[in-house]
Amino acid sequence: MKKSTKIIAAGAMCALLAATSFAASSLINIAVDPSIKILVNGEEFKPKDVNGNDVMVFTYNGTTYAPLRALAEAYGLEVGYDSERKMATVGEYYDNSSYNESGYYEESDWEEEFAPIVYSGSGDSVIDIDPPEDCMWVLYVSGNDGSDYFGVQGYAADNSTTELFVNTTKPYSGVTFDPSFKTTQLEISATGDWYVEIRSIYSCDVIETSDTYYGSGDNVVLMYIGAQTAEINGNDDGAYFGVKSYGDSEDLLVNTTEPYSGTVKLKYDPEVLRITAEGDWNVTLNWN
Numbered sequence: 602m603k604k605s606t607k608i609i610a611a612g613a614m615c616a617l618l619a620a621t622s623f624a625a626s627s628l629i630n631i632a633v634d635p636s637i638k639i640l641v642n643g644e645e646f647k648p649k650d651v652n653g654n655d656v657m658v659f660t661y662n663g664t665t666y667a668p669l670r671a672l673a674e675a676y677g678l679e680v681g682y683d684s685e686r687k688m689a690t691v692g693e694y695y696d697n698s699s700y701n702e703s704g705y706y707e708e709s710d711w712e713e714e715f716a717p718i719v720y721s722g723s724g725d726s727v728i729d730i731d732p733p734e735d736c737m738w739v740l741y742v743s744g745n746d747g748s749d750y751f752g753v754q755g756y757a758a759d760n761s762t763t764e765l766f767v768n769t770t771k772p773y774s775g776v777t778f779d780p781s782f783k784t785t786q787l788e789i790s791a792t793g794d795w796y797v798e799i800r801s802i803y804s805c806d807v808i809e810t811s812d813t814y815y816g817s818g819d820n821v822v823l824m825y826i827g828a829q830t831a832e833i834n835g836n837d838d839g840a841y842f843g844v845k846s847y848g849d850s851e852d853l854l855v856n857t858t859e860p861y862s863g864t865v866k867l868k869y870d871p872e873v874l875r876i877t878a879e880g881d882w883n884v885t886l887n888w889n
Contacts, residue, residue: 639667641675648672714801717741721796726789730799737782737802739821742767743774744795751791755784767819771879775819776805778875780847802873813885820876828871828886834862835882842878846871 637658639646648656648671658667670680715733722728732738745751750770755763763784766777789795808814808824816822826848836842837860844855848871855861864887876882 637665639672641672646672646675648675714803717804718799719797720787721794722789723794724791726787726791726795728787728789728797730785730787730797732782732784732799738799739802739805740766740777740779741775741798741800742777742796744791745769745771745773745793747793748772749792751795752789753797754788754790755779756786756788757781757783758785773818776800776821777819777877778802778821778873780851780873780875808874808884808886810888811886813883815881815883816876816878817881818878820878822874822876822884824872824874824886826870826872828867828888830864830866830887830889831874832864832885832887833882835876835878836861836880838880840879842882843876844884845875847873847875 637660639648639658648658648668650656650668651670656668656671658665660666673680715736718730718732720728720730740753742753748771751767751773752765752769753767754765757763763781764777764779766779766787767773767775787797789797802821802823805821805823806814808822810825814822831846831854833844833855836857839858839860842855842857842861843853844865846852846854846867846869848869850869852868852871854865854867854874855863867886874884876884
């Protein structure tokens, strides 16, 4: 998942600038007005460079510029600079050795794994779950061998519902997902044995560039940033078939009870696909 931080202070745009600015490959002289002030959380903030020297804030063409490092560090954020790619970074940053020129993250980024946390039981149950703090995770659930009703409802710490993870009368085995990561309790409705694992989201498969990924049943898969469309096929038996993407926002790509074959646009830079299905399906990502 992408991890980024945006800083906006009183409408000012931060930039790594000195008293000159480049435009059309030529230097422009800029008059610096030392009377401009910055307030951070209601208190006056005087930016300084890495050597502790005062750095002035200035306005040019209606935009106020302040030093990125000083302002970011005022918010407790780390600042770095990738000289090879000429890119400033704020907050958490994936090592550029794993970031290729196409803008996709390599698999070496997806290392935030933890050992699965296992819960098991039989019949109706309410269990508290404890995913590792600040980790993204999925649920693997299995049960209902006797084809009775099997449901798994999630609840947040404030007792509000999160996700209905499982809702079936058929034997079940699948991977499902709470995009809010707020679930702390599961209400399990079952006749017979059931099994639940909390897994790191980085344990999920990754759809490679232009490859077709084949799956069956409920699943969560990861994808590289930058795909423009997805060819999706599935639901030959006419059960419910849903596909959601998660990135800067959530998007419902497929929602049908009919056999499905189509191409959908990927919006909001998705990095996770959640598939809800009873049978086989496949997804092909396209970058054109």
